[in-house]
Amino acid sequence: MKGFINLIVSTDFVYSIFRVMTPLLFASMGAVISDVAGAPNIALEGLMLMAAFSGMYFGYLAQSAAVGLLMALLTAVLFAGVLAFFTLYYRTNIILGGIALNSLASGGTVFLLYLVANDKGTSVSLASKTLPNINIPVIENIPILGSIISGHNVLTYVSVLAVAFTYYLLKSTALGAHIKAVGEKKEAAESVGISAVKTQAAALLLSGVMCGFGGAFMSMGYVSWFSRDMLSSRGWIALAAEAMGRQTALGSAAASMLFGVADAVSNAAATQGLPSDLVKTIPYVATLVGLTIFSVRIYRRQKEV
Amino acid sequence: MNREKTFNILRTAVAMLAAILVAFLIIILVSDKPVESILIFLMQPFSSGRYVGNIVETAIPLIFSGLSMAILFQAGLFNLGGEGVFFMAGIVGSIAAIWLKLPIFIFPLVCLAVGAGTGILVMLVPGALRAKFNANEMVTSLMMNNICYGVGCYILNNMMRDTAVSSLVSYKYRSAALLPTIVSGTRVHVGILIALLCAAMVYVFLYKTKWGLQVRATGANAKFAKYSGMNVMKVILLVHVIAGAVAGCGGIVECLGLHKRFEWTALPGYGFDGAMIAMLANNNPLGVIGAAAFVAYLRVGADLVSRFADVPTEMVSILQTLIILLISAEKFLHKYKQRWMEKDIQIKEVQHEGLH
Numbered sequence: 098m099k100g101f102i103n104l105i106v107s108t109d110f111v112y113s114i115f116r117v118m119t120p121l122l123f124a125s126m127g128a129v130i131s132d133v134a135g136a137p138n139i140a141l142e143g144l145m146l147m148a149a150f151s152g153m154y155f156g157y158l159a160q161s162a163a164v165g166l167l168m169a170l171l172t173a174v175l176f177a178g179v180l181a182f183f184t185l186y187y188r189t190n191i192i193l194g195g196i197a198l199n200s201l202a203s204g205g206t207v208f209l210l211y212l213v214a215n216d217k218g219t220s221v222s223l224a225s226k227t228l229p230n231i232n233i234p235v236i237e238n239i240p241i242l243g244s245i246i247s248g249h250n251v252l253t254y255v256s257v258l259a260v261a262f263t264y265y266l267l268k269s270t271a272l273g274a275h276i277k278a279v280g281e282k283k284e285a286a287e288s289v290g291i292s293a294v295k296t297q298a299a300a301l302l303l304s305g306v307m308c309g310f311g312g313a314f315m316s317m318g319y320v321s322w323f324s325r326d327m328l329s330s331r332g333w334i335a336l337a338a339e340a341m342g343r344q345t346a347l348g349s350a351a352a353s354m355l356f357g358v359a360d361a362v363s364n365a366a367a368t369q370g371l372p373s374d375l376v377k378t379i380p381y382v383a384t385l386v387g388l389t390i391f392s393v394r395i396y397r398r399q400k401e402v
Numbered sequence: 403m404n405r406e407k408t409f410n411i412l413r414t415a416v417a418m419l420a421a422i423l424v425a426f427l428i429i430i431l432v433s434d435k436p437v438e439s440i441l442i443f444l445m446q447p448f449s450s451g452r453y454v455g456n457i458v459e460t461a462i463p464l465i466f467s468g469l470s471m472a473i474l475f476q477a478g479l480f481n482l483g484g485e486g487v488f489f490m491a492g493i494v495g496s497i498a499a500i501w502l503k504l505p506i507f508i509f510p511l512v513c514l515a516v517g518a519g520t521g522i523l524v525m526l527v528p529g530a531l532r533a534k535f536n537a538n539e540m541v542t543s544l545m546m547n548n549i550c551y552g553v554g555c556y557i558l559n560n561m562m563r564d565t566a567v568s569s570l571v572s573y574k575y576r577s578a579a580l581l582p583t584i585v586s587g588t589r590v591h592v593g594i595l596i597a598l599l600c601a602a603m604v605y606v607f608l609y610k611t612k613w614g615l616q617v618r619a620t621g622a623n624a625k626f627a628k629y630s631g632m633n634v635m636k637v638i639l640l641v642h643v644i645a646g647a648v649a650g651c652g653g654i655v656e657c658l659g660l661h662k663r664f665e666w667t668a669l670p671g672y673g674f675d676g677a678m679i680a681m682l683a684n685n686n687p688l689g690v691i692g693a694a695a696f697v698a699y700l701r702v703g704a705d706l707v708s709r710f711a712d713v714p715t716e717m718v719s720i721l722q723t724l725i726i727l728l729i730s731a732e733k734f735l736h737k738y739k740q741r742w743m744e745k746d747i748q749i750k751e752v753q754h755e756g757l758h
Contacts, residue, residue: 139540187731192480192540196677197726204719211714212432333544340541374559378552385527385545392537 108244110365115245115253116319117364118357120145120311120328122256124335125342125349126263127307133267133344134300135280139195140180141308142332143202148173148312150206153225153323154213162226165317170309176202177305181298199332207325219324220316227321228252228313250318252310259307264346266303276300308332330381337384341391352387359383405745409738410684417682417728418696421721425700428720432713439711443703446710453706455588457698459660463488464694465597466652467672468679469604470645475677475685476608477641478621479532483543485673486550487524487646488653489666491517493554493562495654496572496664499579500562509578513658514596514651521650522643524550529642533635551669562664572664581659591659598691600648605687607644617641649676678726697722 124141131138138144151172156165180198183189189197207217214220228251237247267273278286279296287293311331316323334356342349359380367373426440433439447453467484474481495517504512527546531537562572581591608614619627620637628634652672657664679697683689701718708715 183727183731187727189727189731193677193681193726193730196482196674197723197730200674200678200719200726201723204716204722208714208716208720211716217714217716330544330548333541337541337545340538372556372560374552374556378549381545381548381552385542385549388537388542388545389531389535392531392535396535 108241111245114357114361115249117360118354119253119256119314120331121335121353121356122350123259123307123311124332125338125353126259127304128336128339129263129344129346129349130300131304133280134276134297136191136297136301138301138304139192140198141335142328143199144173144176144305144308145312145332146202146206146328147176148309149316149327150323152313153220153316156317157223157225162228162317165226166313169313170306173309173312174302174305177301181301185294185298203326219322221322228317252314252318255310260346260350334380334384337388341387356380414729417725420728421725424724425721428717429713433711439707439713442710443707446706447699447702451587455590456702458590458594460698460701461694462593462597463652463656463672464675464679464697465690466648467676468690468694469600469687470649471676471680472685472687472690473641473645475680476621477617480540481528481543482540482673483525483528483546484649484676485669486547487521487649488670488672489554490524490550491520491650491653492657492666493557494520496657499575499658500573506578510581510658513579513654517654518647518650521646525642525646529639533638570667574663579658593655593659596655601687601691678722681726681729
């Protein structure tokens with residue numbers, strides 16, 4: 098137990114929180130943007146999985162991490178576009194559309210993985226590229242703080258920027274105002290000349306961009322390969338974070354951090370010989386408890402009114 | 403039959419056809435001998451009793467999960483917890499099948515009851531949170547899936563694991579607990595009869611009882627149901643109880659029907675399959691049987707192609723996606739629907755005038 102506590106207060110542990118938080122931050126921002134627009138994207142998991150595969154594969158083909166990242170973004174945006182097309186134009190229920198995309202991602206990536214790597218588990222046989230870690234000058238030399246903040250994958254810093262971007266987008270841009278208006282009351286927004294379809298499509302595509310970054314981080318930063326269903330429910334946890342963060346950028350980021358901590362604790366506990374099967378459920382239990390507390394609070398408040 | 407219903411059936415048929423055409427396309431792109439592969443995909447599943455048996459045995463869990471989702475969808479609930487329920491019911495039911503000692507006939511029934519009970523308990527977590535506090539049942543049920551998986555693996559690893567075998571499996575079930583095979587030469591087990599019985603019971607519940615009416619009314623318009631005096635909270639709880647019992651039954655039936663030990667090392671994937679089956683069936687419990695049979699046919703076909711030719715089985719998930727997208731698309735073939743319905747009105751007008 099002492100070893101466990103030592104591990105948790107170490108700088109490595111705090112560093113790892115940022116690492117596990119990165120995909121959650123991206124995905125929860127994707128969730129915020131789409132949900133505020135009234136088009137909840139539950140395909141985050143699938144979009145990230147497809148982006149992770151695409152980043153790994155094209156990075157390998159071109160032997161360039163930048164190409165991989167670009168293709169990861171394109172793939173996620175493309176399939177976010179497919180979701181937008183079906184839900185906005187063909188009026189597919191967006192939840193069912195999301196389920197469909199997740200199923201496509203889960204099976205489709207294994208299908209393609211088998212074709213390109215002749216393996217249904219991982220892509221380790223393909224020498225794919227990773228995105229660089231960045232040491233921040235000056236800060237990297239500060240003791241403790243330096244080893245926590247500096248030296249992360251470039252996308253970890255981008256994920257913090259993504260939160261700032263989402264906050265700014267919803268707070269002070271015209272598109273953000275449109276997104277909020279359409280999500281609040283579609284008919285009212287349309288009556289003043291805002292196109293609900295265009296706005297929701299833009300929101301879904303933006304959530305696709307976020308998923309592209311999140312997926313690229315998984316296969317080109319978190320680890321250096323693709324493996325089947327490698328997102329292991331991060332997309333769903335991000336949805337829970339967004340629900341707890343009450344559809345705000347900063348709230349969802351804070352909730353993502355909480356889940357990041359839970360995830361890091363479970364990783365650390367597993368290395369200490371605690372029962373790993375149970376320890377792995379910590380982030381999910383934390384999500385369930387968090388969501389319950391959040392719902393109870395809302396329920397109480399509504400009752401008082 | 404009115405034209406709207408006919409149209410829905412037509413649209414489902416078009417979606418199924420599109421799925422099969424896309425399967426051709428994938429095979430042509432991927433396979434070295436496309437014609438042969440396509441023939442295997444289409445025909446081989448019907449070529450022998452054993453393969454037809456494969457279709458039936460594949461359809462059994464799909465019927466259970468499809469029924470479970472159909473009930474939830476009918477009540478307007480998006481609970482995707484079927485995954486966790488299947489797994490957990492399999493684990494707890496297996497404990498009963500390993501350590502209880504009961505006479506034949508009664509033993510499997512007790513195991514089924516244990517599985518169904520587990521399913522109810524697992525489903526009630528998101529159900530109760532939704533009914534009481536309006537917590538989003540989709541997110542909570544997905545969390546429950548992962549929690550069930552972790553807890554289930556813990557039980558499997560620490561209590562049930564047969565260390566005499568190298569792979570991660572439980573001790574053997576007692577033979578009296580197994581569900582007997584009913585067609586010789588195949589693995590089709592008595593679970594198919596239980597599945598059909600369940601489908602009939604769910605149908606009667608939804609369409610012939612007062613409670614079923616309340617479920618459907620809640621799904622159609624929860625506010626209206628509430629203001630007309632229905633207890634929506636009770637309906638939500640009841641729906642989760644039934645969905646949990648059906649899915650839990652499916653989990654343990656699958657274990658006792660096909661396996662001698664508990665063999666799942668990952669979530670079996672039936673939760674999301676159920677959503678697709680329910681949609682294919684338009685949430686009708688009897689339609690679920692046909693939808694499950696169709697998807698089982700696709701799977702057996704894809705499995706045979708991957709075994710006898712060179713196309714990975716995962717092709718199926720691409721087809722399934724297409725089916726979900728097309729069937730749930732309200733505007734798909736909408737233009738034709740409009741024309742079709744208008745014709746109906748014209749015919750009625752003509753008949754009406756003829757009366758005068």
